[in-house]
Amino acid sequence: HPVLESGPDAGDPGPGPASVRRGTMLEQMIAGNGFPKVVVENDHCRVFQMMGGTGDGSMTQYDLYPGITLMYNDFHMEDYDSDLTITGDLLCIDYCRQGRMEYPAGPDAYSYVEAGDLKLDRRLEHRGHFVFPLSHYHGITVGLELPRAAQALAEWVRDFPVDLYRLRDKYCSGPHPKVLHGAPSLDHIFQELYAVPEQIKLPYFRIKTLELLLYLDALELPAESEKPYFYKTQVEKMKAIHRLLTGDLERHYTITELSRRFSIPTTALKECFKSVYGQPINTYMRCLRMDRAALLLRQEPHAGVAEIAGRVGYDSASKFAAAFKAVKGKTPLEYRREGQ
Numbered sequence: 435h436p437v438l439e440s441g442p443d444a445g446d447p448g449p450g451p452a453s454v455r456r457g458t459m460l461e462q463m464i465a466g467n468g469f470p471k472v473v474v475e476n477d478h479c480r481v482f483q484m485m486g487g488t489g490d491g492s493m494t495q496y497d498l499y500p501g502i503t504l505m506y507n508d509f510h511m512e513d514y515d516s517d518l519t520i521t522g523d524l525l526c527i528d529y530c531r532q533g534r535m536e537y538p539a540g541p542d543a544y545s546y547v548e549a550g551d552l553k554l555d556r557r558l559e560h561r562g563h564f565v566f567p568l569s570h571y572h573g574i575t576v577g578l579e580l581p582r583a584a585q586a587l588a589e590w591v592r593d594f595p596v597d598l599y600r601l602r603d604k605y606c607s608g609p610h611p612k613v614l615h616g617a618p619s620l621d622h623i624f625q626e627l628y629a630v631p632e633q634i635k636l637p638y639f640r641i642k643t644l645e646l647l648l649y650l651d652a653l654e655l656p657a658e659s660e661k662p663y664f665y666k667t668q669v670e671k672m673k674a675i676h677r678l679l680t681g682d683l684e685r686h687y688t689i690t691e692l693s694r695r696f697s698i699p700t701t702a703l704k705e706c707f708k709s710v711y712g713q714p715i716n717t718y719m720r721c722l723r724m725d726r727a728a729l730l731l732r733q734e735p736h737a738g739v740a741e742i743a744g745r746v747g748y749d750s751a752s753k754f755a756a757a758f759k760a761v762k763g764k765t766p767l768e769y770r771r772e773g774q
Contacts, residue, residue, distance in 0.1 A: 479497070482495070486513070486515070488513060492508050501586050510569065511570075526557055528552070533572055544665075554611060567710050601650060605655075620646075664710075672710045684745065689703065692715075723747055727766070
């Protein structure tokens with residue numbers, strides 16, 4: 435993230451009809467609903483820190499216009515419970531840069547955003563519980579408090595053509611989020627927000643937010659169907675399967691074994707696991723085994739390759755070496771030497 439500055443010139447918004455921050459809905463929610471503690475703050479930016487039983491996270495929020503914020507989200511945890519209660523007419527635009535996040539797609543149903551996805555959401559189904567199946571999530575949220583945001587754009591940006599209420603109805607006419615998958619132009623807009631010179635950060639964020647709103651207003655919605663969703667019972671089975679598979683890497687399970695053990699058809703099992711965790715089961719487990727092996731190769735320099743192969747489920751050192759090179763691009767010994 436851009437580093438916070440201090441002093442009167444840091445992120446100076448220049449002339450404007452109103453204070454960007456004072457009296458915002460976010461401030462009211464922070465005061466009354468147990469929002470995470472602010473650890474760093476200046477005139478136009480706050481950093482919040484979250485702690486949970488499975489890790490930690492941070493959100494870095496910039497105030498752009500009255501009622502409009504931009505927030506960097508970085509989580510290294512499996513899930514997070516928040517006491518925050520959403521009120522008012524909000525439109526949130528969430529971009530996923532890395533990782534995955536679970537979101538409600540209907541009564542007791544869930545779907546997933548992945549890297550490159552954009553989710554538009556009124557937070558009508560916000561329950562304060564966030565799930566990150568890969569134990570990490572990185573992205574950006576543009577938050578619009580519609581009454582104040584619409585007034586601010588009318589006052590701050592002359593003849594800005596985007597009607598925020600029309601934009602809301604275009605993408606979020608119902609209670610469920612709308613997800614756009616891998617649109618290259620959208621990806622380009624957000625990736626540029628990760629390499630901003632400090633001296634221009636606030637005006638640059640404002641310009642990119644206006645660009646995003648213009649793009650979404652002009653975008654013709656794709657005709658393809660929504661991502662598949664899965665019921666809570668199916669998702670809970672996938673998480674139980676994940677715990678079983680990752681709890682003992684020396685043990686291998688076939689799809690048929692898992693299907694029988696968890697009473698789920700093989701086709702549904704494969705489709706649901708891939709939607710939750712982003713890869714087919716065998717691919718996911720091969721990458722996980724190689725990640726664990728890579729860690730052991732550098733943490734335990736005296737352990738032999740055959741020993742490490744056995745600890746991640748390979749009874750043949752040569753098969754392990756071939757799999758490791760296919761995933762990591764180097765042999766186990768080359769990887770270990772580079773670490774030294």
